[in-house]
Amino acid sequence: MMPGHGGGKPELQKVARLPAFLLRLSQFKKTLAIGVVLSIVMALFIWMLQLVAEYPGVERTFILPSWFTGSAESPVQPSPQHAQETLEKNELGQSGGYTVIRGTEVEINEREYKLEPNQIRIEVKSLPATITFVLHNQGRFSHDFEVKGHGIDAKAPKFGPGRTQEFEVTFGEPGEYEILCPLSNHAERGMRGTLVVKGEHDAR
Amino acid sequence: MKLTFRVVQLLLTVALIGITGVVVSSLQPTERATAAQLSPTCTANAPVREFFVVTGEWDTTLKGHLKDRGKDRQKDEKLERYTFDPATIIVHVGDCVVLRIHDLKGSHHNVTIEGTGIDSAGAPIIDDSGTAIGTARARPNPNAAFEGPADLKDGEFARGEQIELRFQADQPGTFRIICEVHTFIGSNGELKGYDDSGKPMGGPMVGYLVVLPR
Numbered sequence: 001m002m003p004g005h006g007g008g009k010p011e012l013q014k015v016a017r018l019p020a021f022l023l024r025l026s027q028f029k030k031t032l033a034i035g036v037v038l039s040i041v042m043a044l045f046i047w048m049l050q051l052v053a054e055y056p057g058v059e060r061t062f063i064l065p066s067w068f069t070g071s072a073e074s075p076v077q078p079s080p081q082h083a084q085e086t087l088e089k090n091e092l093g094q095s096g097g098y099t100v101i102r103g104t105e106v107e108i109n110e111r112e113y114k115l116e117p118n119q120i121r122i123e124v125k126s127l128p129a130t131i132t133f134v135l136h137n138q139g140r141f142s143h144d145f146e147v148k149g150h151g152i153d154a155k156a157p158k159f160g161p162g163r164t165q166e167f168e169v170t171f172g173e174p175g176e177y178e179i180l181c182p183l184s185n186h187a188e189r190g191m192r193g194t195l196v197v198k199g200e201h202d203a204r
Numbered sequence: 205m206k207l208t209f210r211v212v213q214l215l216l217t218v219a220l221i222g223i224t225g226v227v228v229s230s231l232q233p234t235e236r237a238t239a240a241q242l243s244p245t246c247t248a249n250a251p252v253r254e255f256f257v258v259t260g261e262w263d264t265t266l267k268g269h270l271k272d273r274g275k276d277r278q279k280d281e282k283l284e285r286y287t288f289d290p291a292t293i294i295v296h297v298g299d300c301v302v303l304r305i306h307d308l309k310g311s312h313h314n315v316t317i318e319g320t321g322i323d324s325a326g327a328p329i330i331d332d333s334g335t336a337i338g339t340a341r342a343r344p345n346p347n348a349a350f351e352g353p354a355d356l357k358d359g360e361f362a363r364g365e366q367i368e369l370r371f372q373a374d375q376p377g378t379f380r381i382i383c384e385v386h387t388f389i390g391s392n393g394e395l396k397g398y399d400d401s402g403k404p405m406g407g408p409m410v411g412y413l414v415v416l417p418r
Contacts, residue, residue, distance in 0.1 A: 031216075112389050
């Protein structure tokens with residue numbers, strides 16, 4: 001079957017504005033040609049977006065998704081001790097403004113100038129317990145993480161934007177601890193919060 | 205019959221466009237996770253580009269009431285703005301960049317380069333000959349007797365101190381060099397001279413690192 005020749009109606013009037021070489025092509029080839037041109041335009045557009053994505057310091061009025069720029073896909077580097085531990089499955093809940101976690105792992109997002117969540121209650125089976133903080137830097141600058149209280153003052157290494165790191169702290173006592181980003185004035189601008197550690201048989 | 209053929213043609217075209225798009229995007233390098241970072245260490249043969257930067261200050265005493273960037277400021281108030289001098293550092297991809305930043309104006313500063321993971325926390329404090337004499341970590345302020353806070357936090361350095369930032373400029377782009385002590389950063393990364401309560405910060409205190417392609 002030859003497409004584009006059916007009827008013999010004066011359909012040519014419509015396409016008369018196309019270049020002459022296109023008119024000589026069959027309908028199928030015309031569609032194909034348009035498809036190829038559109039594909040090239042689309043490919044160029046994607047290529048341009050990729051170029052834009054390479055310049056993180058440049059301010060943009062639109063946000064590219066993380067799967068596109070790859071900035072959120074930084075690999076987690078688990079510590080060797082952590083690999084041997086079998087983590088309990090976390091149960092998440094909310095209670096009195098606190099994010100409640102039953103288990104030994106807590107994820108915290110850091111950005112200017114916030115910790116999310118920043119009111120955390122962790123309920124562990126027994127103390128002492130080693131808690132793994134999975135820290136995501138979702139900001140534009142370097143950040144850090146520190147836990148203070150009850151004789152503990154543990155500071156993670158600072159880490160850059162888009163990075164994730166795991167940081168372990170062993171808690172011996174139940175109670176309230178301060179969490180913060182110790183870099184410059186980040187804590188006073190809001191990167192601080194409270195961590196409550198509680199054993200299963202602990203009354204508090 | 206003809207209509208069916210047209211529909212098939214259309215579907216084929218759309219499929220072709222889709223396949224081309226997927227192929228082109230998969231041709232791009234996948235090593236993007238670390239692309240946003242500049243390397244905090246230099247390779248052995250990288251050419252070293254050293255820059256001496258001083259913190260400066262522009263100020264003026266107001267002769268009458270005016271609006272400074274929309275904020276009311278009264279007669280005899282002092283407007284201050286801290287600066288980096290030079291404010292623009294131009295290097296090429298592959299250069300080992302060394303910034304010696306000396307606090308001359310301002311009781312204390314910190315320095316962070318946006319989107320790069322490079323900042324002054326843990327940077328060596330160096331003397332005039334470049335020998336490390338300390339580290340920009342949380343510590344008592346050496347000048348606390350006459351100015352500034354009692355304690356400095358991680359990354360902060362006091363008047364008279366000179367820090368050294370060393371990194372490899374391994375990707376092109378323009379990166380903002382920011383003192384967070386004198387800049388208020390909004391939730392979308394906008395740099396401001398006043399914080400949300402309207403308090404003047406003496407900024408934005410910002411410079412630019414321009415990394416040109418080789």
